[in-house]
Every structure is written in C-alpha cells, then in structure tokens.
Amino acid sequence: MASHLDSNVIPPSRQREVPRQGMTWIGQSIKRVEDPRILSGKGGYIDDITVPGMAHAAMVRSPHAHARIVSIDTSKAKDLPGVIGVYTGEDLATVVDPCPSFASPPVPQHAMSIGKVRHVGEVVAAVVAEDRYIAEDAADLIEVEWDVLPANVDIEASLEATGDAVIHPDDRESNSALDQTFAFGPVEQHFAEADHVIKRRLRWNRSSAQAIETCGVVADYDAFKGGYTIHANTNFYNFIPFVIGGSLRVSPGELRIIPVLAGGSFGSKVFIHKIIILTAGLARLAGVPVKYIEDRMEHFMNSDSHGSDRLYDAELAVMEDGTFRSLRFTVLDDYGAYLQFGVGTHGNAMAQVTGPYQIESVGMRVIAVLTNKCQQGPYRGFGSEVTNWVIERMVDATAEELGRDGVELREQNMVQPDQFPYMIPTGNIYDSGNFQEVLAQAKGLIDYDAWKARAAEMRTEGRCVGVGLATCMERSVYGPTEWWSLNDKEAPGFTLTSTPEGISARIDPSGKMFVTLNSPMVGNSPETVVTQILAERLTVAPEDVVINYADSQTGFNGVGPQGSRFTAMIAGACVSASIKLEERLLRFAAHMLQRRPDDLELRNGAVGVKGLKDQEKSFGEIALTSSFFRLSFPDTEEFDSGLETTAVYDHPISSDPHPDREHLGIFYPIVGHICHIVAVEVDPGTGKVDILDYAAVHDNGTIVNPRTLGGQVWGGTANGIGSTLFEQFIYDDEGQFTNPNFAEFAMPTANEMPRNFKLGHVETPSPFTEYGIKGGGEGGRLGAPSALTTAIEDALKTYGVKINSLPVTPPTLRGLIRERELAITAE
Amino acid sequence: MKPAKFEYSRPDDLPTVLALLADQEDARILAGGQSLVPMMNFRIAQPAALIDINRVPGLDYIRMEGDVIAIGALARHADIQRSPVIQSNIPIMTEAYDWVAHSAVRNRGTLCGNLCHADPASEMPALMQLLEAQMVVASHTGQREVPAADFFTGTYETALEPDEMLTEVRIAKPAAGTGWRFEEVSMRKGDFAWAACAAMLRLEAGQIAMPRVAVAGVGDAPMRLDAVEAILTGQAPSEDLFQTAAQTGADAIDPPETPAASAAYRKDLVRTLLPRVLSTAAERAE
Amino acid sequence: MDKIEVSLTVNGRTRAALVSPRMLLSDFIRHELALPGTHVGCEHGVCGSCNVLVDGKAVRSCLMFAVQTDGAQITTIEGFGDGDLDPIQTAFWEEHGLQCGFCTPGMLASAKELLDHNPDPSDEEIREAISGNLCRCTGYEYIINAIRSAAAKLRAADPAAA
Incomplete structure (x- = not known):
C-alpha cells in the first residue's frame, strides 16, 4: 500500500449481528408491507394532501437562458377574479432569505429570481389563486420585459466567458466555480514508469431521474400556531429543516415538515428545498395555505435535479504486461447555473474511482463549470455512474491498444478475494468482495463464451452483433465527507461528518410493535426491510409490526434514502433498538417468570426460559403487564412503565479526510460489486440497438429481501439503458431546453427493455454492517452503461466505431457509423 | 399545465356542428382530443371554442361502399386497427397502426382528428397519401372532396377552411395482388417517426406496376416520392433497383434538422428503409 | 363559460357535479370526486399514470374533459377491488x-x-x-x-x- 495512505487507519468493526446462514426473515422475499394501501389508491402522495382554505400557486418561468429582468407588470394578473396574490422575487425576499448552499464558496440562489435569470424555466413571478387553472390564467397575464444576455451552453466555452456572459458577476469573475487538483499517491512517478499511456476524451451528457411524480409542497404559515407546517415529498425531511428554517427566518421549532409517500426519487427529491422555501414564502405572503406541484415542464426545467454532465480527458498508465499503474484525468462538469452541493458528485466518485482494479495512484483535476442551465442534483449513481463508465472505457481502450482480451485484462488487474478490506488510493476502502465469483456467475448465466462465438459468427454473416461485459463497483452507505472533501482546503465549507439514521419502537399492550421511522418512503421498501429485520432480531411476527413516519418535530435523526444507505443504516438502528428492547423485555419477563435475565431467551414473540418450552411470556403479556400493572414490579426506575425505546445508528465506519488531502479518508466503504453482460445487435443503417440477451450479477452482501433487491437492480438497469441509448437533455445554442417533455425525452418503455433478463446474486457479507448488509439501490445504473457501450462497439467492430460519448441515441450511433463508412470508402 | 378557458358545445347532429363551426370564432372540433388536448394543456393551443362531436350519432363507421372503404369522423384508431374490413382490404393500414402511439391513445384518438392535426412525422397522413385517399370535407354550405395529396399543406396545416370539418376518409381498395410494407424508425416504439416509409406495388409479368411510395417525418408534410415511383415502374424487382430507388428517394427529400435528429440522419433512414419496404412489398405482391 | 352539469357512474356509484368545461377529467376525479388514486404524471398524455377505464376502455384522463364523461361509466383504482384487492x-x-x-x-x-x-x-x-x-x-x-x-x-x- 502506498505511503500516502499510512495515516488512514481502518477502525475496528462495530458489527454486532454477524452474518449467518439460515435466518428466518432476513433473506425472504416477503410481500411488501407498503403495497396494499398503495395498490388500493391510498398511498398518500403530495398532491393528495388537502388543507382547509388551501390556494394554488402557478409560476411565471423565464423564457430566456440568461437575461436581466427589466420590469415585471403584474397588474392584469392581480385584477383577475380568483387571484389572491401575485408576487415577484423582490416580494418573496421580504419574507425569505436565499436558498442554502453547501458549496464553498457558495453560489447564491434565490427561490425566485431577483434582477436576473440564469436558465430557462427559472421562476420570476408567482400567482396564488383559488385554483390552479386560475393561477395559470393569471400567470399568462404577467408581462416581463427582458434584457437578454449571452447564454453559456457549451461546457468548454463557458470557461472563457467574460463580461455580460459571466453568470454570477457579483461573486465570481468567471464561470469556473471551483478548480481543484489532487494527487492520491505518486501519480507522476507512475506515469513516468509506465510502458503505455492510454488516453481518451470521454463525454457523459446531461439527463435526469424524472420520477413519474414531480416535486410538490403544501405549506401553511400561521404565526399563532407556531410557524410553518409543510408537507413535501422530500427524501430529506429530518435532516435539513435547520437550513430551510434559516432561509425561512424561523427556528426549527417553528418549522414542521411532514413527509408524504414520494412517487419515485432516484435522488431527484433529495434537494427540493428551493420549492419548499418558495411555496412556504408564498403561503406567508398570501396569508393562506398554498399548494404548489411542479408540472412536468417545470420539473424538467427548474427542479435542480439534473444529472452529471461531464467531459473527461483521462489517461491510464499501463505496464507492458497489462498491469494498471495509475489513473489520472481532468474533468469539466457542467453544473448549470448554481452549485447547491458543491462538487459532491465528484467526491462520491472518489469512493470507487479505480473500479474493481488494483491501481496504485489517482490524479484528478476537477473544474466545476457554471452554465445557463438548471443546476445539478442527485441522480442514481451521484457521479459514480460516470466514473464507472470512464474506467471501463479506459480498460477497453487499453485492451484494444495492447491487443488484449478485455475480460482477461480485467481479471488480471482485479482485487483478489484475500485483499479485503482493500484500500484504494483515495483512501476509501472496499470492505469485502469476491469479484471473481461475480464474474464467473455472470458468465455462466448468459453463457458468455457461447455468446462471444455466436456473435463473431454472426458478424461474419454481415450482422452487427456484439457482446459487452463490465465489472463495476457499487459503493453504498455514504459518509457526508463526500460533499466537501474536494472543496478548497482553505475554505472547506460545511464540514459535516454525521449521517445518522434513527428509529423508535414500542411494544404496546396488545403485543403490536409500533415503529416510527425518521425517513420517508420514496419507492424503496423501508417498512418491509424494517419489518424483516425486527422480526429476525426480536422474533416478532411480521404482521405484528406497524410502521409510521415521524415528522421533523416529532422525529429525530434521519437522513433518508439516498446513496444506497437506507437498508444498511436502518438495520443498524433496528439492531440498536432491539438490543435496548430486549433488555427491557428480559428484565420485565425475568420478574414475571421469577428467573434471572440470563436464563431467558427471545423466541417466537415471547420471552422464554432457556430449555423449558412451556415457561414463557409473550411480548403482549409482558407489554400489558409493564404498561398497566406498575405495582407488579419493583419500585425502581428501570421498571418504569412500558416497552419503548429510541435508537440512532451512525455510519458503520468512516474517517476524516487527510488535512492536506493526500487521501480523502474512509467515507463510502460498504462496497458491492456488479457484473453486467449484454448481447446486442445494431442495425447499422438506422443506428437502432436491439438488446438480445442480458445478465446481471450483483453482490450486495447479505440480502434482506431478494425480490425487492431484484426490483432495484432491474429498475436501475432500466435507468442505465435509458442513459446509454435514449435519454439526453438537449439545449440549443441560445440555451433553450429543446426536449423538456415525456414525448421527446425518451425514457424506456416496456418495449425498449431486454426480453431475456437474467439476474444473479453473490452474497459476500460486509464485516462492518449488521448482518453484513450492503446497499443495492443504484447498481443497475452503475453497470449497464459500461456493458452496453462495450457491446455496441463489439457489434460494430467491422466498422471500427468508437464510442466516447453517451448517450448513443440511434441518430448519434448512425452518425458514428456513417463517419466510419466514409472513412472506409476513402481508404 | 391547465388549458385556458373555452366555450363548449356538444351538438347531437352534424348540421349543428357545422353551423357552430361557421358561427364561432376560432372554434375547433373535439373528437378524440389526443393531439389537441396536450397542446391545450401546454397552452400552445387556446381555441376560443370546442365543438365536441362525440355525441353525434353515426360518425364512427368503418365500412365498405363498393370498392371503397369509408371511415367516419369518429372512428377511433383502436377500432380501425382491429377492423376486419381494414385487415382484409387495406392490410398496410393495420401494419402501420402498429407504429401509432399506444393503446390508451388509440382508444380515444380518431383517424380524422389525427389527419387534421397534420403532424408531418405522423404515420397516417403519409399512409393516406400512399392510398390516395379522398378526404370528405363538409361545411355549413356543403361538401367537397380533397385528395390526400392536396390536403396536407404543411406542418400542422391542412386544406381545411376554418368553417370546414373532415367528416370522412374514403380509400379505394388496393387492387388484388398488391404487395405492401410500412416501416418506421423512431426513438421508441410509439413515438413520432424520424422517418417512416410505406410502399405498395404490383407485379405484372415480373415487372413492377403502379408503385407507390410515401414517407413521413422527412419534410414539412408527408409526401409521395414520385421520382422513386418513376424509377421502379416497369422494372423487375432487384436489390440493385431498390438501392437506386433508395438513393433517389434520399436525394428527393429535404428533411428537417432537429436537435434530436439531423437531416442527414433522416436521409440515411430513407436510404435504409426504402429497400426494406420495397423488397417486402415485392415479396408480398402476387 | 358557465359550469355544466354532468352525471356519471364512478366505481359503481352515481356522481353528479357542476364542472367548468376546461376541467380535465384527471383533476375532476382527483379533486372534485376525491378519488386521489388516479395519478397525474405529465399532463401531456405520455406517461399513462392517469389512465382510467371509461366505458371499459383505458384512456388518458388528462386528455379528456370531465364534461365529456356525462353518462359514462368510469372505473378508477379505487373501484377495482370492492374493499379488497382484486x-x-x-x-x-x-x-x-x-x-x-x-x-x-x-x-x-x-x-x-x-x-x-x-x-x-x-x-x-x-x-x-x-x-x-x-x-x-x-x-x-x-x-x-x-x-x-x-x-x-x-x-x-x-x-x-x-
């Protein structure tokens, strides 16, 4: 291990529940607890919330990418019957302060523009009216006079912008928001020693999650009732009230955020504080509760959740025998007009930047570029989907230049099973894994060798058939240093180091176990996994577990589902709560059974005497007695009534970044591994890609519920297929967003998905999390793009097509083929 | 995304529809609404009045009248797609319907409404050109027939006057032995075409007779490719002939350049699809 | 324009209401009939979340006006199971x-x-x-x-x- 990592010591494991075979509930594909109410139409999404006296907001959006607001005439809108109020950015600023920013230095952003707009779709005025129809009528009557400024669209050109084209001239002289260089290990030396340096320029274009439900808020302000009551479909409701409260000029005690079931997030609902602040401010100004649900165009244009948009100049230093030595790159990332979380997506990618390979050092220069587009937010992968693709592209490029088989080259450089926990040059660790077994299983599932032979034979018949294989990492359970570790060391920003997850649990006198979560459901399966884990640990029957969600005032620590953290984190909280509850159960039962606690055990929802089948008290009996018959127990504090507890679980294993950023510490260490293999046929005349066969094997440690994990893998793979073949936000030269709708932003339908999807799992437990669970919410999108890209190149081998940019939509791919056709003809 | 206000009427008979159409400023017919209502939701379209024809009885027919298939103003895509009359007499129409939107849209959407919307990337307008359909256009003053070739005048533009309504489409049954094929390339199945090619032809003594070729998605309006038809006429089908036809077809069009798909790409598609549709049509010809 | 009276059967129950002509069927079902099980995802007829059965056929409720459903039989997700899951x-x-x-x-x-x-x-x-x-x-x-x-x-x- 390189010396720059000497200071990065792996702390001892705090795992309490060791992984084991044959568990009762963990590992079962039980039907989801969440589903019956959702299937009957009673899910309770944000637009289902109705508050007495509620009015509705509609927005006036900027038609320009970059413009000064000369004047706004709201008089006609105000006169429209049914309109309660019309407000501009200046009006809103009388009750709210700018949005929170985790960037350092911050890029100022208002929930409603003041003076200037910086991307198409930015809100410049709002109407609050009796219904949405009237609100939209009034919004159409608002007249805005603009002074149009030069738009920055191209990622490289934006860095050269001067004068009026500078997007935040009061804060920054250029459109470069951050430019930092890092060397993790002796990068220069390794490149100097290398026999080959493989270079590629790689482009990953912008898209976003586009959950089928947009973001929305219902906000009410009542100074006499204690401030704001806000319903919102955020992932993040127990973690950010204090920053939202800052913008709303209230203490968290005057801010109650109530979660709702969110209709999909994939990261896109993590940062929705802007519309929370906007809607809350409107409610305060209008003096009525206000509902604002983004329409689909608004969600495309203004939801602050666009995904990565990067240009890499990457180099891999390789020895003659194919050994990888070092990886370095310069990356420009088009973050749009604001920078709400700094370059957190690059911090994230540093968790697994070397992929499953042994690479001794990593060098990076990251430049955050501001342009006149909606700003970035999280999208399934949070930046690591791009680096996964980059490293796999570099491996394929190396195989080609060295004349090696790509799979063999991967196997040669892979981390070996006896090397875990394995520390990569950035300081993050891979806790456990068996990459070779995953690869073997994937090859077996799809009969890789037979497919390779068949594809080669089909190519000799003139068909463009190819096979692609990718071996990728799936980091899970994020640590928050990823947000700021790449910031300027002199101005690190908000150096947050906690990402706790909490739970409260109570066994009531009926024997039911009431559990309260502090994170919302966004399409994951929080109630199901909590039910399974508590059933496992406490031996309760799953049907006796009842789950609810706290709001931001009744709840406590919770960060929510993001970064594939929730299952592993809530498992920790469940175990902590179970330990505390078990102690109380045993104490009360010991008294009731006249035994010592040590003689007792939990079994089938009861506390029984070890070795004596008929001597036991059910949880219900214990709870009933402990709740209602206080005088049956000693008059000491430890017998205070009731069976309830709260528990908080902190990150399983993390450490601080090195002060000089020689490394970034351990921050994303619960790491899964995936192998995707796909066979495709390309129609060279149209550029259409037909997926013939698909296998995915994921190692997510101990699996809680195979079927729900399968759903995550499948869904993530669908997102990855979309990111590879179909989905791209296209801005024209003026910064107009040309396809902000579901007809033109082409997310896969059932018709576009592979017919022969084969799913497999390897279970290499984590030594650090309870039961060895790892996260698994992002893997599909972390693997599919690489495998598909390789497969398409393989299919087009005879043309010599190289794919250096995603997505490869049919027109794009046909363009690449056309170039090669012309070149071949010219030869 | 809510529509702006409009006057609404729901007449029970066609004369009233046509009278209202003549009387009201900026009135639009509401049939299936599958093109109009999205545009109203975006407020791209803000008609002052909608005349809902869904309660007018007797407009939803799909029937043979001698050698002509007549399709009424309220015949829905889904019913036409499944119609035995269409399947047995105009099989290319059934085939093309496989590319038209998705089932819930086809359940409501009408052929006539689709044609009046005149999206140049839509399948049915091109098919009507191929089939040389007659468009029966009515107003309060009377009725006229417009050949499909004259009906589609531009992007979202037709030969309809503001007081006119497309009440019926009349399609002559293709001659026995006609071979046919419809193919399309779009981003996803069901999306509007980047390019669609349709062909019908007959073989007489081994030579192509009466070839018809139409394309969508590659111009301001769907169109017939006369130059391609001229090349094919009287020739024996062959791969070389179809390749020549393909190049001629690609040269004959001036496709739009859009952010998602270049003009060069659309030409490539025509070059790729034409030989495919022609060879299948030739195989199917008797 | 004045509101228009409609009467229709929704999930087996007769419902009458006065609606503005421009009221989308999706909004009518969700907010006037208080049946929030029908979801609105795009309001331009692509996502299909708002599909309901009108006279037995699946249609986009964001592409119909409520006024058009006078006399119709509508089934929403709430009407599938009759108190249980179907x-x-x-x-x-x-x-x-x-x-x-x-x-x-x-x-x-x-x-x-x-x-x-x-x-x-x-x-x-x-x-x-x-x-x-x-x-x-x-x-x-x-x-x-x-x-x-x-x-x-x-x-x-x-x-x-x-």
Missing part, C-alpha cells in the same frame, strides 16, 4: 409489480383492459399493452410477471372466460 392488484403485490406506486393506477387500468379482452396474453402482448405507461422504478419486468400471473389467476377463477 386478482390483478393481488398479482402486483405478489410479484412486486410496484415500487413507488405512482404509475401503478395507470398500469392497472391498462392491464385490466388487456385481460378483459385477452385472458391469455403473450408476454409481447403484455408489453405492448403497457408500453404507453411509463414506470421509472421497476424496469417493467416484475410488472409483466404480475400481469401474466393475474391472467392465470383470472383464468383459474373463471375457466369459461378463458
């Missing part, structure tokens, strides 16, 4: 045919229409039937499994229909 809903539960559940009401409407007319659909027919319903969570595979399973359940319950 066989299609049950199959979605058993086969993990939903994650966030937002597209589910529209999926169920499309599935119900398919199975009403085709008791033993092929997988390709199922795909085609739901191809106008976008789901961002599942990748569709488990939805297809669910509809296949529902078809089998329905056939088993009513062999005559198959």
Whole structure:
C-alpha cells in the first residue's frame, strides 16, 4: 500500500449481528408491507394532501437562458377574479432569505429570481389563486420585459466567458466555480514508469431521474400556531429543516415538515428545498395555505435535479504486461447555473474511482463549470455512474491498444478475494468482495463464451452483433465527507461528518410493535426491510409490526434514502433498538417468570426460559403487564412503565479526510460489486440497438429481501439503458431546453427493455454492517452503461466505431457509423 | 399545465356542428382530443371554442361502399386497427397502426382528428397519401372532396377552411395482388417517426406496376416520392433497383434538422428503409 | 363559460357535479370526486399514470374533459377491488409489480383492459399493452410477471372466460 495512505487507519468493526446462514426473515422475499394501501389508491402522495382554505400557486418561468429582468407588470394578473396574490422575487425576499448552499464558496440562489435569470424555466413571478387553472390564467397575464444576455451552453466555452456572459458577476469573475487538483499517491512517478499511456476524451451528457411524480409542497404559515407546517415529498425531511428554517427566518421549532409517500426519487427529491422555501414564502405572503406541484415542464426545467454532465480527458498508465499503474484525468462538469452541493458528485466518485482494479495512484483535476442551465442534483449513481463508465472505457481502450482480451485484462488487474478490506488510493476502502465469483456467475448465466462465438459468427454473416461485459463497483452507505472533501482546503465549507439514521419502537399492550421511522418512503421498501429485520432480531411476527413516519418535530435523526444507505443504516438502528428492547423485555419477563435475565431467551414473540418450552411470556403479556400493572414490579426506575425505546445508528465506519488531502479518508466503504453482460445487435443503417440477451450479477452482501433487491437492480438497469441509448437533455445554442417533455425525452418503455433478463446474486457479507448488509439501490445504473457501450462497439467492430460519448441515441450511433463508412470508402 | 378557458358545445347532429363551426370564432372540433388536448394543456393551443362531436350519432363507421372503404369522423384508431374490413382490404393500414402511439391513445384518438392535426412525422397522413385517399370535407354550405395529396399543406396545416370539418376518409381498395410494407424508425416504439416509409406495388409479368411510395417525418408534410415511383415502374424487382430507388428517394427529400435528429440522419433512414419496404412489398405482391 | 352539469357512474356509484368545461377529467376525479388514486404524471398524455377505464376502455384522463364523461361509466383504482384487492392488484403485490406506486393506477387500468379482452396474453402482448405507461422504478419486468400471473389467476377463477 502506498505511503500516502499510512495515516488512514481502518477502525475496528462495530458489527454486532454477524452474518449467518439460515435466518428466518432476513433473506425472504416477503410481500411488501407498503403495497396494499398503495395498490388500493391510498398511498398518500403530495398532491393528495388537502388543507382547509388551501390556494394554488402557478409560476411565471423565464423564457430566456440568461437575461436581466427589466420590469415585471403584474397588474392584469392581480385584477383577475380568483387571484389572491401575485408576487415577484423582490416580494418573496421580504419574507425569505436565499436558498442554502453547501458549496464553498457558495453560489447564491434565490427561490425566485431577483434582477436576473440564469436558465430557462427559472421562476420570476408567482400567482396564488383559488385554483390552479386560475393561477395559470393569471400567470399568462404577467408581462416581463427582458434584457437578454449571452447564454453559456457549451461546457468548454463557458470557461472563457467574460463580461455580460459571466453568470454570477457579483461573486465570481468567471464561470469556473471551483478548480481543484489532487494527487492520491505518486501519480507522476507512475506515469513516468509506465510502458503505455492510454488516453481518451470521454463525454457523459446531461439527463435526469424524472420520477413519474414531480416535486410538490403544501405549506401553511400561521404565526399563532407556531410557524410553518409543510408537507413535501422530500427524501430529506429530518435532516435539513435547520437550513430551510434559516432561509425561512424561523427556528426549527417553528418549522414542521411532514413527509408524504414520494412517487419515485432516484435522488431527484433529495434537494427540493428551493420549492419548499418558495411555496412556504408564498403561503406567508398570501396569508393562506398554498399548494404548489411542479408540472412536468417545470420539473424538467427548474427542479435542480439534473444529472452529471461531464467531459473527461483521462489517461491510464499501463505496464507492458497489462498491469494498471495509475489513473489520472481532468474533468469539466457542467453544473448549470448554481452549485447547491458543491462538487459532491465528484467526491462520491472518489469512493470507487479505480473500479474493481488494483491501481496504485489517482490524479484528478476537477473544474466545476457554471452554465445557463438548471443546476445539478442527485441522480442514481451521484457521479459514480460516470466514473464507472470512464474506467471501463479506459480498460477497453487499453485492451484494444495492447491487443488484449478485455475480460482477461480485467481479471488480471482485479482485487483478489484475500485483499479485503482493500484500500484504494483515495483512501476509501472496499470492505469485502469476491469479484471473481461475480464474474464467473455472470458468465455462466448468459453463457458468455457461447455468446462471444455466436456473435463473431454472426458478424461474419454481415450482422452487427456484439457482446459487452463490465465489472463495476457499487459503493453504498455514504459518509457526508463526500460533499466537501474536494472543496478548497482553505475554505472547506460545511464540514459535516454525521449521517445518522434513527428509529423508535414500542411494544404496546396488545403485543403490536409500533415503529416510527425518521425517513420517508420514496419507492424503496423501508417498512418491509424494517419489518424483516425486527422480526429476525426480536422474533416478532411480521404482521405484528406497524410502521409510521415521524415528522421533523416529532422525529429525530434521519437522513433518508439516498446513496444506497437506507437498508444498511436502518438495520443498524433496528439492531440498536432491539438490543435496548430486549433488555427491557428480559428484565420485565425475568420478574414475571421469577428467573434471572440470563436464563431467558427471545423466541417466537415471547420471552422464554432457556430449555423449558412451556415457561414463557409473550411480548403482549409482558407489554400489558409493564404498561398497566406498575405495582407488579419493583419500585425502581428501570421498571418504569412500558416497552419503548429510541435508537440512532451512525455510519458503520468512516474517517476524516487527510488535512492536506493526500487521501480523502474512509467515507463510502460498504462496497458491492456488479457484473453486467449484454448481447446486442445494431442495425447499422438506422443506428437502432436491439438488446438480445442480458445478465446481471450483483453482490450486495447479505440480502434482506431478494425480490425487492431484484426490483432495484432491474429498475436501475432500466435507468442505465435509458442513459446509454435514449435519454439526453438537449439545449440549443441560445440555451433553450429543446426536449423538456415525456414525448421527446425518451425514457424506456416496456418495449425498449431486454426480453431475456437474467439476474444473479453473490452474497459476500460486509464485516462492518449488521448482518453484513450492503446497499443495492443504484447498481443497475452503475453497470449497464459500461456493458452496453462495450457491446455496441463489439457489434460494430467491422466498422471500427468508437464510442466516447453517451448517450448513443440511434441518430448519434448512425452518425458514428456513417463517419466510419466514409472513412472506409476513402481508404 | 391547465388549458385556458373555452366555450363548449356538444351538438347531437352534424348540421349543428357545422353551423357552430361557421358561427364561432376560432372554434375547433373535439373528437378524440389526443393531439389537441396536450397542446391545450401546454397552452400552445387556446381555441376560443370546442365543438365536441362525440355525441353525434353515426360518425364512427368503418365500412365498405363498393370498392371503397369509408371511415367516419369518429372512428377511433383502436377500432380501425382491429377492423376486419381494414385487415382484409387495406392490410398496410393495420401494419402501420402498429407504429401509432399506444393503446390508451388509440382508444380515444380518431383517424380524422389525427389527419387534421397534420403532424408531418405522423404515420397516417403519409399512409393516406400512399392510398390516395379522398378526404370528405363538409361545411355549413356543403361538401367537397380533397385528395390526400392536396390536403396536407404543411406542418400542422391542412386544406381545411376554418368553417370546414373532415367528416370522412374514403380509400379505394388496393387492387388484388398488391404487395405492401410500412416501416418506421423512431426513438421508441410509439413515438413520432424520424422517418417512416410505406410502399405498395404490383407485379405484372415480373415487372413492377403502379408503385407507390410515401414517407413521413422527412419534410414539412408527408409526401409521395414520385421520382422513386418513376424509377421502379416497369422494372423487375432487384436489390440493385431498390438501392437506386433508395438513393433517389434520399436525394428527393429535404428533411428537417432537429436537435434530436439531423437531416442527414433522416436521409440515411430513407436510404435504409426504402429497400426494406420495397423488397417486402415485392415479396408480398402476387 | 358557465359550469355544466354532468352525471356519471364512478366505481359503481352515481356522481353528479357542476364542472367548468376546461376541467380535465384527471383533476375532476382527483379533486372534485376525491378519488386521489388516479395519478397525474405529465399532463401531456405520455406517461399513462392517469389512465382510467371509461366505458371499459383505458384512456388518458388528462386528455379528456370531465364534461365529456356525462353518462359514462368510469372505473378508477379505487373501484377495482370492492374493499379488497382484486386478482390483478393481488398479482402486483405478489410479484412486486410496484415500487413507488405512482404509475401503478395507470398500469392497472391498462392491464385490466388487456385481460378483459385477452385472458391469455403473450408476454409481447403484455408489453405492448403497457408500453404507453411509463414506470421509472421497476424496469417493467416484475410488472409483466404480475400481469401474466393475474391472467392465470383470472383464468383459474373463471375457466369459461378463458
């Protein structure tokens, strides 16, 4: 291990529940607890919330990418019957302060523009009216006079912008928001020693999650009732009230955020504080509760959740025998007009930047570029989907230049099973894994060798058939240093180091176990996994577990589902709560059974005497007695009534970044591994890609519920297929967003998905999390793009097509083929 | 995304529809609404009045009248797609319907409404050109027939006057032995075409007779490719002939350049699809 | 324009209301009839979340005006099970045919229409039937499994229909 990592010591494991075979509930594909109410139409999404006296907001959006607001005439809108109020950015600023920013230095952003707009779709005025129809009528009557400024669209050109084209001239002289260089290990030396340096320029274009439900808020302000009551479909409701409260000029005690079931997030609902602040401010100004649900165009244009948009100049230093030595790159990332979380997506990618390979050092220069587009937010992968693709592209490029088989080259450089926990040059660790077994299983599932032979034979018949294989990492359970570790060391920003997850649990006198979560459901399966884990640990029957969600005032620590953290984190909280509850159960039962606690055990929802089948008290009996018959127990504090507890679980294993950023510490260490293999046929005349066969094997440690994990893998793979073949936000030269709708932003339908999807799992437990669970919410999108890209190149081998940019939509791919056709003809 | 206000009427008979159409400023017919209502939701379209024809009885027919298939103003895509009359007499129409939107849209959407919307990337307008359909256009003053070739005048533009309504489409049954094929390339199945090619032809003594070729998605309006038809006429089908036809077809069009798909790409598609549709049509010809 | 009176049957119950002509059927169902199970995802007729059955046919409720449904029979997700989950809903539960559940009401409407007319659909027919319903969570595979399973359940319950 390189010396720059000497200071990065792996702390001892705090795992309490060791992984084991044959568990009762963990590992079962039980039907989801969440589903019956959702299937009957009673899910309770944000637009289902109705508050007495509620009015509705509609927005006036900027038609320009970059413009000064000369004047706004709201008089006609105000006169429209049914309109309660019309407000501009200046009006809103009388009750709210700018949005929170985790960037350092911050890029100022208002929930409603003041003076200037910086991307198409930015809100410049709002109407609050009796219904949405009237609100939209009034919004159409608002007249805005603009002074149009030069738009920055191209990622490289934006860095050269001067004068009026500078997007935040009061804060920054250029459109470069951050430019930092890092060397993790002796990068220069390794490149100097290398026999080959493989270079590629790689482009990953912008898209976003586009959950089928947009973001929305219902906000009410009542100074006499204690401030704001806000319903919102955020992932993040127990973690950010204090920053939202800052913008709303209230203490968290005057801010109650109530979660709702969110209709999909994939990261896109993590940062929705802007519309929370906007809607809350409107409610305060209008003096009525206000509902604002983004329409689909608004969600495309203004939801602050666009995904990565990067240009890499990457180099891999390789020895003659194919050994990888070092990886370095310069990356420009088009973050749009604001920078709400700094370059957190690059911090994230540093968790697994070397992929499953042994690479001794990593060098990076990251430049955050501001342009006149909606700003970035999280999208399934949070930046690591791009680096996964980059490293796999570099491996394929190396195989080609060295004349090696790509799979063999991967196997040669892979981390070996006896090397875990394995520390990569950035300081993050891979806790456990068996990459070779995953690869073997994937090859077996799809009969890789037979497919390779068949594809080669089909190519000799003139068909463009190819096979692609990718071996990728799936980091899970994020640590928050990823947000700021790449910031300027002199101005690190908000150096947050906690990402706790909490739970409260109570066994009531009926024997039911009431559990309260502090994170919302966004399409994951929080109630199901909590039910399974508590059933496992406490031996309760799953049907006796009842789950609810706290709001931001009744709840406590919770960060929510993001970064594939929730299952592993809530498992920790469940175990902590179970330990505390078990102690109380045993104490009360010991008294009731006249035994010592040590003689007792939990079994089938009861506390029984070890070795004596008929001597036991059910949880219900214990709870009933402990709740209602206080005088049956000693008059000491430890017998205070009731069976309830709260528990908080902190990150399983993390450490601080090195002060000089020689490394970034351990921050994303619960790491899964995936192998995707796909066979495709390309129609060279149209550029259409037909997926013939698909296998995915994921190692997510101990699996809680195979079927729900399968759903995550499948869904993530669908997102990855979309990111590879179909989905791209296209801005024209003026910064107009040309396809902000579901007809033109082409997310896969059932018709576009592979017919022969084969799913497999390897279970290499984590030594650090309870039961060895790892996260698994992002893997599909972390693997599919690489495998598909390789497969398409393989299919087009005879043309010599190289794919250096995603997505490869049919027109794009046909363009690449056309170039090669012309070149071949010219030869 | 809510529509702006409009006057609404729901007449029970066609004369009233046509009278209202003549009387009201900026009135639009509401049939299936599958093109109009999205545009109203975006407020791209803000008609002052909608005349809902869904309660007018007797407009939803799909029937043979001698050698002509007549399709009424309220015949829905889904019913036409499944119609035995269409399947047995105009099989290319059934085939093309496989590319038209998705089932819930086809359940409501009408052929006539689709044609009046005149999206140049839509399948049915091109098919009507191929089939040389007659468009029966009515107003309060009377009725006229417009050949499909004259009906589609531009992007979202037709030969309809503001007081006119497309009440019926009349399609002559293709001659026995006609071979046919419809193919399309779009981003996803069901999306509007980047390019669609349709062909019908007959073989007489081994030579192509009466070839018809139409394309969508590659111009301001769907169109017939006369130059391609001229090349094919009287020739024996062959791969070389179809390749020549393909190049001629690609040269004959001036496709739009859009952010998602270049003009060069659309030409490539025509070059790729034409030989495919022609060879299948030739195989199917008797 | 003045509101217009409509009377229709929704989930077996007669409902009468005064509606503005421009009121979308989706908004009418959700906010006037207080049946929030029908979801609005795009309001431009692509995502299919708002699909409901109008006179037995799956339609986009964001592309119809409420006023057009005077006299119609409408079934929404709330009307599927009569107090319990019906066989299609049950199959979605058993086969993990939903994650966030937002597209589910529209999926169920499309599935119900398919199975009403085709008791033993092929997988390709199922795909085609739901191809106008976008789901961002599942990748569709488990939805297809669910509809296949529902078809089998329905056939088993009513062999005559198959």
